[in-house]
Amino acid sequence: MRIAVCVKQIPDPATPYDLDPVTHRVVRPNDQVLDDTDRFGVEVGLQLAEASEGTVTLFSMSPSGSLQGIRQALAMGADKAVIIDDENLAGSDALTTSRVLAAAIEREGFDLVIAGTESTDGYTGVVPQQIAELVDVPSLTFARKVEVTDGGIRIEQQTAGGYDVVEAPLPALLSVTSGVVEPRYPTFKGIMQAKKKPIDTLTAEDLGFSADQVGEAAAGQTITSVEPIPAREAGEIVEDDGEGYLKIVALLEQVKVI
Amino acid sequence: MADYTPPLRDIKFVLRHIVGIEDIVEYPGFEHVDLDTIDGALDEAGRFMSEVIAPTNRDGDEIGSVWMDGRVITPDSFKDAWRKYVETGWSAVTGPLEYGGHGFPDAVGFALSEMFVSANLAFSLNPMLTGSAITVIADHADDDLRSVYLEKLVTAEWTGTMVLTEPEAGSDVGALRTKAIPNDDGTYRINGSKIFITWGDHDLSDNVVHLVLARLPDAPPGTRGISLFLVPKMLVNDDGTIGASNHIETVSIEHKLGIHGSPTCVLAYEDSVGYLIGEPNRGMRYMFKMMNQARREVGLEGLGIADRAYQQALAYAIERRQGRAVGAPKTEQSPIIEHPDVRRMLMTMKAYNEAARGLLYDTAAAGERSHRHPDETGRAEGAARVALLTPVAKAWSTDLGVEMASIGVQVHGGVGYVEETGAAQHLRDARITPIYEGTNGIQAIDLVMRKVPMGDGAVVRSYLTEMAELAESLPSHTDPRIAAMGATLGEGVSALEEATEWLLATDDPNDRLAGATPYLEMFGTVAGGYYLARLALAASAEEPDPWYEAKIDTAAFYAAQLLPRASGLLPSVTAGASDLFAIPVDALGVSR
Ligand SMILES: Cc1cc2nc3c(=O)[nH]c(=O)nc-3n(C[C@H](O)[C@H](O)[C@H](O)COP(=O)(O)OP(=O)(O)OC[C@H]3O[C@@H](n4cnc5c(N)ncnc54)[C@H](O)[C@@H]3O)c2cc1C
Ligand SMILES: Cc1cc2nc3c(=O)[nH]c(=O)nc-3n(C[C@H](O)[C@H](O)[C@H](O)COP(=O)(O)OP(=O)(O)OC[C@H]3O[C@@H](n4cnc5c(N)ncnc54)[C@H](O)[C@@H]3O)c2cc1C
Numbered sequence: 001m002r003i004a005v006c007v008k009q010i011p012d013p014a015t016p017y018d019l020d021p022v023t024h025r026v027v028r029p030n031d032q033v034l035d036d037t038d039r040f041g042v043e044v045g046l047q048l049a050e051a052s053e054g055t056v057t058l059f060s061m062s063p064s065g066s067l068q069g070i071r072q073a074l075a076m077g078a079d080k081a082v083i084i085d086d087e088n089l090a091g092s093d094a095l096t097t098s099r100v101l102a103a104a105i106e107r108e109g110f111d112l113v114i115a116g117t118e119s120t121d122g123y124t125g126v127v128p129q130q131i132a133e134l135v136d137v138p139s140l141t142f143a144r145k146v147e148v149t150d151g152g153i154r155i156e157q158q159t160a161g162g163y164d165v166v167e168a169p170l171p172a173l174l175s176v177t178s179g180v181v182e183p184r185y186p187t188f189k190g191i192m193q194a195k196k197k198p199i200d201t202l203t204a205e206d207l208g209f210s211a212d213q214v215g216e217a218a219a220g221q222t223i224t225s226v227e228p229i230p231a232r233e234a235g236e237i238v239e240d241d242g243e244g245y246l247k248i249v250a251l252l253e254q255v256k257v258i
Numbered sequence: 259m260a261d262y263t264p265p266l267r268d269i270k271f272v273l274r275h276i277v278g279i280e281d282i283v284e285y286p287g288f289e290h291v292d293l294d295t296i297d298g299a300l301d302e303a304g305r306f307m308s309e310v311i312a313p314t315n316r317d318g319d320e321i322g323s324v325w326m327d328g329r330v331i332t333p334d335s336f337k338d339a340w341r342k343y344v345e346t347g348w349s350a351v352t353g354p355l356e357y358g359g360h361g362f363p364d365a366v367g368f369a370l371s372e373m374f375v376s377a378n379l380a381f382s383l384n385p386m387l388t389g390s391a392i393t394v395i396a397d398h399a400d401d402d403l404r405s406v407y408l409e410k411l412v413t414a415e416w417t418g419t420m421v422l423t424e425p426e427a428g429s430d431v432g433a434l435r436t437k438a439i440p441n442d443d444g445t446y447r448i449n450g451s452k453i454f455i456t457w458g459d460h461d462l463s464d465n466v467v468h469l470v471l472a473r474l475p476d477a478p479p480g481t482r483g484i485s486l487f488l489v490p491k492m493l494v495n496d497d498g499t500i501g502a503s504n505h506i507e508t509v510s511i512e513h514k515l516g517i518h519g520s521p522t523c524v525l526a527y528e529d530s531v532g533y534l535i536g537e538p539n540r541g542m543r544y545m546f547k548m549m550n551q552a553r554r555e556v557g558l559e560g561l562g563i564a565d566r567a568y569q570q571a572l573a574y575a576i577e578r579r580q581g582r583a584v585g586a587p588k589t590e591q592s593p594i595i596e597h598p599d600v601r602r603m604l605m606t607m608k609a610y611n612e613a614a615r616g617l618l619y620d621t622a623a624a625g626e627r628s629h630r631h632p633d634e635t636g637r638a639e640g641a642a643r644v645a646l647l648t649p650v651a652k653a654w655s656t657d658l659g660v661e662m663a664s665i666g667v668q669v670h671g672g673v674g675y676v677e678e679t680g681a682a683q684h685l686r687d688a689r690i691t692p693i694y695e696g697t698n699g700i701q702a703i704d705l706v707m708r709k710v711p712m713g714d715g716a717v718v719r720s721y722l723t724e725m726a727e728l729a730e731s732l733p734s735h736t737d738p739r740i741a742a743m744g745a746t747l748g749e750g751v752s753a754l755e756e757a758t759e760w761l762l763a764t765d766d767p768n769d770r771l772a773g774a775t776p777y778l779e780m781f782g783t784v785a786g787g788y789y790l791a792r793l794a795l796a797a798s799a800e801e802p803d804p805w806y807e808a809k810i811d812t813a814a815f816y817a818a819q820l821l822p823r824a825s826g827l828l829p830s831v832t833a834g835a836s837d838l839f840a841i842p843v844d845a846l847g848v849s850r
Contacts, residue, residue, distance in 0.1 A: 014263075068298070068301075071298055072298075072301075072302070075298070075302065185302070185305070185306050185309075185310065185342060185345075185346050186302050186346070187345065187346045187347045188299060188346065188347040188348060188350065188351055188360060189347055189360075191295060191298050191299050191302055192295055192360070194298070195292075195294065195295060195298075234589070234590070237589075
C-alpha cells in the first residue's frame with residue numbers, strides 16, 4: 001500500500017510565537033517541530049505499511065527551515081518526504097494548501113492519504129476533506145480506530161455521542177483523531193537513519209501552479225485584523241458581613257447563571 | 259508534581275562552549291557522528307524523558323520497588339517505561355560499535371543521563387550502573403565474557419550492578435571478605451554477603467550481571483588482594499539463552515529516606531558461579547578506572563535533582579500569591595516571585611545549577627579527551643584534568659543538589675513539607691548522592707591527598723592559571739556586567755591559590771585532612787564562577803535575546819553574590835586539625 005501522510009511543521013508550541021503585525025501571518029522560525037497531532041497520522045501510516053509491506057511518504061507544505069519537524073517524522077520510520085517550499089506560497093489559505101498538497105500527492109501516486117483532523121497552529125480543520133475532494137476519493141474522517149478490509153478500509157468515526165462505523169474502498173483519505181493509536185517514540189537508530197532518507201523539495205511551479213494561483217494572490221480569505229486576548233479583569237471582592245451570600249446570589253442572578 | 263522540561267538549550271550551549279563538542283566529533287573513531295544527529299537525538303531523548311520517564315517519578319516514590327518472597331517487584335509504570343527505553347535504544351548511544359552500540363561521544367551520553375536523572379533519579383541508577391558495568395567489561399574482560407554479556411548490556415536487555423560494599427567494608431573497601439574459590443573448569447565459586455547493592459535484583463529484565471569484588475584464597479590483605487568477578491543472576495547457556503539460577507539470594511531490600519524506586523539489596527552469594535575479569539588481585543584497579551565515570555555521573559545526579567527542584571519551585575513561585583510586594587496594588591496579593599527573598603532563592607538555585615553544569619560537563623569532556631584525543635599529549639592532559647576535577651564534580655554538585663532541593667522546599671512554604679507537592683521527594687532523593695560512590699568526605703580527601711599533589715602540584719596549578727587568566731581578561735570587556743566579574747573571580751582564584759599552596763607546603767597529613775572539605779567547597783565555588791564567566795562570554799558573542807541576556811545576568815549574580823563565599827572558607831582550610839581535636843571525645847558528650 002502506498003500511503004501518503006500529510007504532516008505539518010509548526011513553531012514549537014512550548015515557546016510562544018509571534019504574528020507579523022502587518023501580514024498577520026505566523027512568524028515561522030527556522031526550527032519548526034512536527035505538529036503533535038500529526039504523530040498519530042504517521043503512526044497509523046506506519047502500522048498499515050508494516051502490515052502490507054507498503055511505503056509511507058510524508059507531504060508537507062511549509063518553509064523547510066532546518067527540516068527538524070520533517071526529520072522527526074522520518075525518524076519515526078517514514079520512508080521519504082516531499083516538501084513544497086516556495087516563497088509564492090506565503091499567505092496561502094486552507095484551500096490553496098489543499099490544492100498544493102493534493103497535486104503533490106497525485107504526482108507521487110497513492111492508495112491512501114492520511115491527515116490529522118485539525119492542526120495545532122492553524123486549526124481550520126478543513127484540509128483533509130478538501131484534499132479528498134480534489135483527488136476525488138472518499139474521505140473517512142475523525143477515525144478513532146482503523147482497520148483494513150478486503151480492498152478497503154473501515155473506521156470507527158468519532159461522533160459527539162459515540163461512533164459510527166464507516167467503510168470505503170481504496171483509494172481513500174483518512175483523517176485520524178488523537179485517540180486512534182499511541183504514536184511510537186523514534187528510536188535512536190531511526191534518528192540516525194532519518195538523515196539519510198530522501199527529501200524532495202518542490203515549488204508550486206513544479207506542480208503546475210503559476211504565482212497568481214497560490215499564496216496571498218489566490219487567497220479567498222484575508223485576515224482583516226488580529227486582537228490580543230483581553231486581559232482578565234479584576235474580580236469583584238464581596239466582603240462577608242454575615243449577609244455576603246445575598247450579594248453573591250444577586251450577582252449570580254445578574255449574570256443569569258441562576 | 260510539576261512536569262519536567264528538559265533544559266535542552268542549556269545542555270546544547272554547554273556542549274558547545276564548555277565541552278567543545280564540535281572538536282570532539284572530529285576525533286578519530288567518530289567519523290560516523292555528526293552534530294545534526296546529536297542535536298536531533300537530544301531533542302527526542304528530552305521528549306522521551308519528560309513524557310515517558312518523568313511521569314514514573316511519583317510511583318517510584320509512593321509505590322516503590324518492593325521485596326516479596328525473595329524477589330524485587332518494581333512499579334508497573336517502571337516496567338512499561340523500561341520496555342520503551344530498551345525499544346528506543348537510548349541505552350546504546352555511547353556503547354561500543356562492535357557490541358550493538360552506536361559509538362557516540364561520552365559527552366552525548368552524559369547529556370542523556372542528566373535528563374534521565376531529572377526525570378527519575380531512582381530509575382536512572384539502573385542504566386547508570388549498567389553503563390559502568392559495560393565500561394569495566396569492555397576494558398578488562400576477555401573476549402568470551404564480552405561476547406556473551408556486552409551486547410545484552412548495551413541494549414539494556416540485561417542490566418548491570420557494582421557489588422563492593424559489605425557490612426564491615428564501606429569506605430574501606432579493602433576490608434571486604436567475600437570469597438572466590440577456583441573450580442576445575444576455570445570458573446570460581448563465590449560465597450559471601452553484600453549489602454546496599456543498587457538495582458541488585460528486579461523484574462525489568464531477564465538477567466542481572468553483577469560485578470563482584472571478592473578475595474581469592476591466599477590473596478594479600480587489603481585492596482591489593484581483591485579480584486573482580488562477573489557473576490550473573492541467571493547462568494547463560496552456550497546459545498546465549500537464559501539457563502539455571504546462579505544461587506544469588508535477595509535477602510531483603512532497605513527502607514530508605516528516598517529513591518524508593520531503586521531497590522537497595524542485601525545479596526547472599528551461595529556457591530554462585532563467577533568468572534574472573536582480567537587478572538587476579540587487580541580488581542580495585544579496574545574499579546578505579548571506571549570510578550571517574552561513575553563519580554561524575556553521581557555528580558550529575560546532584561545537578562539533575564537540583565534542576566527538577568528549580569523548575570518546580572519556579573512554577574510555584576509564579577502561581578502562589580501571598581503578601582504584597584513593594585509597590586504592588588493594595589487590593590491584591592502578589593505572586594511570591596515578586597518578593598526579593600523569593601527571587602534570591604530562585605536566583606541562587608539557577609546560578610548554582612548552571613555553575614555545576616559547567617563543571618560537570620567540563621569534567622566529562624576531560625574524561626573523553628583522556629581516551630579519545632588523537633595525540634598522546636592531549637590524552638595525558640585530559641587524564642590529569644579529569645583526575646583533578648572528578649572529586650570536585652562529584653562532591654560539590656551533590657552537596658549543592660541537597661541544598662538546592664532544600665531551597666526548593668523552602669520556596670513552597672508549608673506545602674513544600676507536604677508530600678503531595680513533590681518538592682519534598684526531591685530533597686529526600688537528593689540526600690543519598692553525597693553518600694554513595696565514595697562519600698563526599700572521601701572525595702575531599704582524594705582531592706587534597708592525591709589530586710592536588712599530582713605532578714608536585716603542576717596539575718592543579720595549571721587549572722588555577724587558566725582561571726586566573728580568564729579573570730584578568732574580563733575587566734576590559736565592553737559589557738559592564740561581564741567586566742565586573744573579573745574582580746571577584748580574581749579574588750576567588752587568589753584565595754584558592756593560597757589554600758592550594760598551603761596544602762602543598764603542609765607536611766602533617768592530619769592538618770591537610772582537616773581542611774579537605776572546606777577546600778573542596780572553595781574549589782567548586784571558584785570553578786563554578788569560572789564556568790559561568792565562560793558561558794557569559796559565549797552568550798555575549800551571540801545576537802542578544804532574553805535567554806542569552808539571562809546567561810550574563812546569572813553569571814553576574816553568581817560573581818557578585820555567591821563567588822565571594824569562597825574566600826571566606828580560607829581560614830577553615832588552613833586552620834589545621836588542632837581546633838577539631840581540642841575537645842577530647844569524652845567531653846564532646848552532653849551532660850545532664
Ligand atoms: C510559505 C508558506 C507560508 C505559510 N505561512 C503560514 C502562516 O503564516 N500561517 C499559517 O497558519 N499557515 C501558513 N502556512 C501553512 C498553510 O497556510 C496552512 O497549512 C493551511 O492554512 C492549512 O490550515 P490548517 O493548519 O488549519 O489545516 P487543518 O485543516 O486544521 O489541518 C488538518 C490536517 O491537514 C494536514 N495539513 C494541514 N496543513 C498542512 C500543510 N501545510 N502541510 C501538510 N499537511 C497539512 C495535517 O495533517 C493536519 O493535521 C504557510 C505555508 C507556506 C508554504
Ligand atoms: C542507597 C544506597 C545505595 C548504594 N549502592 C551501592 C552499590 O550499588 N554498590 C555498592 O557496592 N555499594 C553501594 N552503597 C554503599 C555506599 O557506597 C557506602 O554506603 C558508602 O561508600 C559509605 O560506606 P559506609 O556506609 O560503610 O559508611 P562508613 O564508611 O562507615 O562512613 C561513615 C562516615 O565516616 C566517614 N569516613 C569513613 N572513612 C573515613 C576516612 N578514612 N576518613 C574520613 N572520613 C571517613 C564517611 O565519610 C562517613 O561520613 C550504597 C549505599 C546506599 C545507602
